[in-house]
Amino acid sequence: MALCLFVMKYPLHLRENLRGKFDGQMAAMRALGHEVYCIGWNRQGMWLLGEGKQKMLMRCPLTRIPGYDHTFIFVDLMRAVRKVLKERKVDLLYWRYMPTFGNALGTAKAIKAQGGKLVMEFPTFPREEENRRSLLRRPVFVYADRVLHKLSPLIDLYTAIGQPCGGKIDDRPAMNIVNGVDVERFPLHIPNPGNREVHLLAVASMAGWHGYDRLLRAMAEYQGPVKVYFHLAGSDGDGSLSRWKELAQEMDLDDRAVFHGPLYGEELNRLVASCDVGVGSLGMFRFGLTNGMPLKLREYMARGLPFVYAVEDAAIPQNPRFCLKVSNDDCPIDLEPIVDFALRAKEDGEAPRLMREHARHHMSWQSVMNGVLERLDR
Template identity: 30%
Template sequence: MEKLIYIAYIDRKIDLGVYKKILAKCGVFAKIYDVALICREGNSICIENIKNKSVKYIDNRLLTLNKEDKLLLIKRYINYSRFNSYVQKALIELAPKYLYIRKYKFLSKGLKALKFAKKNLNCYIMYEIPSYPDDLEIKGVGRRILNALLSKVYDVKVEKIVDKIYVVLGKDIILKSDKYKEITNGIDISDIRIKELYDYKNMINLIAVANVSYWHGYDRVIEGLRLYYESKNKDRIRVNFHIVGDGPELNKLKKIANDYGLNEYVVFHGNKIGKELDDLFDISNIGIGSLANHRKGFTKDSALKNREYCARGIPFVIASDDEMFGDNFKYIYKIPKDESPIDINKVIEFYNLIKKEKFTIEMRKYAEENLTWNAVMRDILNDLRVAKSKNHNKKKFE
């Protein structure tokens, strides 16, 4: 069985969401190839065999990083360099036919490893940019300038070496060449239980699950609830907003809810998994997706949460366009891509229009057919088949 190495500069314990996504993709590759994942855990570099689930640790290769450390930037780039050195060593030992790399800072040693893989191993190299253009998510002028300089130096060189560049688009742009191809995120549907239906006559429960950040825009929901409860409508029903998860924006949201006197209606649950999370979804009617991608310059949405809502069978609200759900998908309510409060009355109207339909079954079926990793990775696997049929691996890097 031919070998494929997946390289991702992420911590398998800290970057748990990204790690789970990468594992799912590795699982699809592992149906055809012998797959190893190179990543990090603490101060160690890890190489994980996907089929037998064994992990080899290269201990204490990486420096401990502290945000208060004045040498943080230097130490971070020392770690990149050490990680890249190990990647080249692993390439020599494992001699893969295929490489799949999730973008990180290559620096000179990373480029050296790529050139070695292409010239000496004749590897077919796939390069993923998980958010493109990637400078949209970088906060701070200094960091953006540094990223732009590094990109100018290294991205152009990487582009010349690799065979295919897969990008998850944050906004509509024209891709540079045929080497680029748009992809999207998928889900492992086997881990997601379809929700039970609870239809309360005089109450609607909204639910949001996230590592709560500024681009989720949950403040728009709280602002909308403030306006809703300040109205004089006698026919008003109760609307609750359940926020599940932690994150950097959580304290701000708690303060806003408290200042508006909405603690009775806005409930912060913290992190929930398993049955506790399933139970919360069972009592909820509408999922809340990302409502403020525009704050980081995005006009498109490929959030895993949208796909998970669909797999659970819960209609949901988003602001940006998600191309995995066409215009005819009737279980999404779109709101404007701006800072306006969400109109709670319109959300209620949306739910009343669909609540008598078998939306849980239809949404689950849609997810099974369109949103799994097997479905969204068809193009990547097809590119690999085409490359093999053309005997692409015999081409030498010049």
């Protein structure tokens, strides 16, 4: 059994959608027989979490400064990792890519000095595609890339989600992985037959690449007999949600575009149960992305909720009972095929179970993380 330490921005005082991914990865490693810890943070400082315990590692006086979680946190996380390494031997450090400042190099050297292995995950690959999303943060990423270049020789394996990496990144071993899902976290969807209303659902930290304005415009153009409602559950990541609210008002969709705000747990499950079709990202082309592995599509698969999406995703089965693909461009979306798809889904009681089985066998974090460990052992 190995001791694994996960390093990412893991907030203890905020409810963020990405925590589900992190929890799934760590649960998978535990299921594979390993001892797993991660570093979490809140307004007090950095904490070590694992094996049912939570221990204060260090206080961080800058946590209350606006923007801390986009700046100083990266330095504090590396300090926290060094503190863990002084207290125990870590066999595997799984490091989600983040801006790397000067003390990151010392952290990488410390894990190697113990004989441990270092894996770095790129949640969006190539990295440049993620960096282009924010003009203000570009100088930070330029500096961070210089630091990363220095510590890259210490990395045992890169894992990359996105475009094919070709087996190497910066002359180091690399492998593509997919976003997995902890299937058992989600209740199985039960279709809502017997009425002619269609309820579409988008769950996300709303941002421009989700492109939900395309669906709002399609609803405004739709002249069919079926009442269509679009539910949006999530916070405003970059101002897009506010613009979509204004667009819905301009197009007189106030009664059919329902903005719920962030929902979690049973409250979110109840909303999902009342809807017929999930909606994935529809605007990734606006950021130069043609391929992707959106986590939300895997969550829809795990729930057994049929969905509409736009980006190319090799892991999504091309089964017309499960999903409907629309164009990944700025062409107007025709709502009629989506309505027909939703009406069929409402009457298909078997599809949710089949979707869930596919997710269990092909999209689980356990299979993904097992592949990472096998590659490390080569």
